[in-house]
Amino acid sequence: xxxxxxxxxxxxxxxxxxxxxxxxxxxxxxxxxxxxxxxxxxxxxxxxxxxxxxxxxxxxxxxxxxxxxxxxxxxxxxxxxxxxxxxxxxxxxxxxxxxxxxxxxxxxxxxxxxxxxxxxxxxxxxxxxxxxxxxxxx
Amino acid sequence: xxxxxxxxxxxxxxxxxxxxxxxxxxxxxxxxxxxxxxxxxxxxxxxxxxxxxxxxxxxxxxxxxxxxxxxxxxxxxxxxxxxxxxxxxxxxxxxxxxxxxxxxxxxxxxxxxx
Numbered sequence: 001x002x003x004x005x006x007x008x009x010x011x012x013x014x015x016x017x018x019x020x021x022x023x024x025x026x027x028x029x030x031x032x033x034x035x036x037x038x039x040x041x042x043x044x045x046x047x048x049x050x051x052x053x054x055x056x057x058x059x060x061x062x063x064x065x066x067x068x069x070x071x072x073x074x075x076x077x078x079x080x081x082x083x084x085x086x087x088x089x090x091x092x093x094x095x096x097x098x099x100x101x102x103x104x105x106x107x108x109x110x111x112x113x114x115x116x117x118x119x120x121x122x123x124x125x126x127x128x129x130x131x132x133x134x135x136x137x138x
Numbered sequence: 139x140x141x142x143x144x145x146x147x148x149x150x151x152x153x154x155x156x157x158x159x160x161x162x163x164x165x166x167x168x169x170x171x172x173x174x175x176x177x178x179x180x181x182x183x184x185x186x187x188x189x190x191x192x193x194x195x196x197x198x199x200x201x202x203x204x205x206x207x208x209x210x211x212x213x214x215x216x217x218x219x220x221x222x223x224x225x226x227x228x229x230x231x232x233x234x235x236x237x238x239x240x241x242x243x244x245x246x247x248x249x250x251x252x
Contacts, residue, residue, distance in 0.1 A: 013217075016196035023200070034179075037202055041176050044200045048193075100193045101172030110177055 001025075001064070007050045007057040009076065012100055015051050018059050019044040029063070031136065039068055039134050042114040045107045046130055050074045052097040054127065066137065067116075072130040079122040086112065086120075139163060139248060141205050141228050144184070147242055148232045150207060154219050155228030163205055166248045168240045172197040178251055186239050188212060195221045204228065209236040 003025070005018045019040045026036045043059070050057035054076025062069045079085045086108050093103025112118050117133035142159040145152050152159060161182075168186035169175055175185060175197050184205050187194055190212035198206055199221070205228040208214060214229055222229050232239055244250070 013192055015193060016200065019200055020196070033202070037179070037200070040200045044196065045173075045176065100191060101170060101175075101189045101197065102193070104171055104173045106173035106177065110173065113177070 001062070003059075003061040005059045005061075007047060007054075007059065007072075007074070009051055009053075009055045009057070009074075012051055012096075015048050015100075016044050018047055022061060025063075026068075035068075035134060035136065038114040039070070039132075042111045042132050042134075043070055043072075045111045045114075046070075046072045046132070048097075048100075048102050049107050050076070052093055052102065053077060066135065068134045068136065070130075070132040072132070073127065074129075075127045078124040078126055079120070079128055080124055082120050082122060139246060141184075141230075144205075144207075144243065144248075145230055147246060148207065148230070148234060148239060150230040150232035153214050153229040153231050154223050155205070155226065158204060158226055158228045161204060161228075164249055165251055166240070166243055167251045168236050175201055175203070180251055183251070184243075184248065186236055186243075188236055190214060190218070192218055192221065194218070195225070195227070198222075198227060199225045205230065207232050207239060209234060209239050 023040045054074035057074035060071040088109045089105040091105035097103035115132045116135050119131040122128040163184040164182045165180045166184040170189040186207045207230045211233045
């Protein structure tokens with residue numbers, strides 16, 4: 001089962017709409033609630049990141065009997081130092097992002113916590129790719 | 139404690155989610171930082187916040203939080219209300235500060251997360 005969605009950078013009113021759709025799909029598929037929560041929180045954090053930092057992005061979701069794979073690809077400034085970005089508390093967020101209740105440097109660490117496998121690739125001035133994998137039968 | 143009893147002891151207004159007011163909440167977390175709310179794995183969780191925007195409701199949706207108390211009479215927009223209703227969520231509006239709201243709930247046996 002495959003889905004594709006687009007994200008527009010800067011549009012905070014839309015943050016979470018993809019996670020919300022995915023949550024409904026996973027509920028219909030009778031996936032365990034604990035797994036659903038992990039997956040949608042990771043995707044929601046990633047959506048907020050794209051909206052906060054990038055110009056635009058694309059989300060591809062692939063669900064099979066073994067796993068849920070989410071690829072988030074954005075065009076944007078990229079991450080200069082991924083190890084640093086993974087540290088709790090490190091943030092380059094603007095005051096607007098902070099006003100929304102985010103930007104405390106907790107997003108990427110929380111995505112890692114809520115995924116079984118996380119792969120981040122980034123190129124400065126080009127963009128960032130995130131691959132989040134969650135296994136269904138662990 | 140049932141949400142309707144929580145509304146009672148806080149003198150809070152129930153803005154929406156009347157079908158859910160008999161549900162029990164055992165744990166509560168108070169924060170304006172949604173990133174922090176998203177790190178909590180607890181069921182039947184109640185959120186007290188002073189942050190009133192659409193992302194507050196979205197955060198609750200993703201975290202399976204079914205009731206939010208907005209402290210200090212923070213404005214709840216129609217858009218927020220609609221999103222909350224779509225997700226069977228109760229929104230309460232309370233004139234007390236986050237500190238006083240938390241204190242009353244703690245005294246009445248609602249558990250902290252940490």
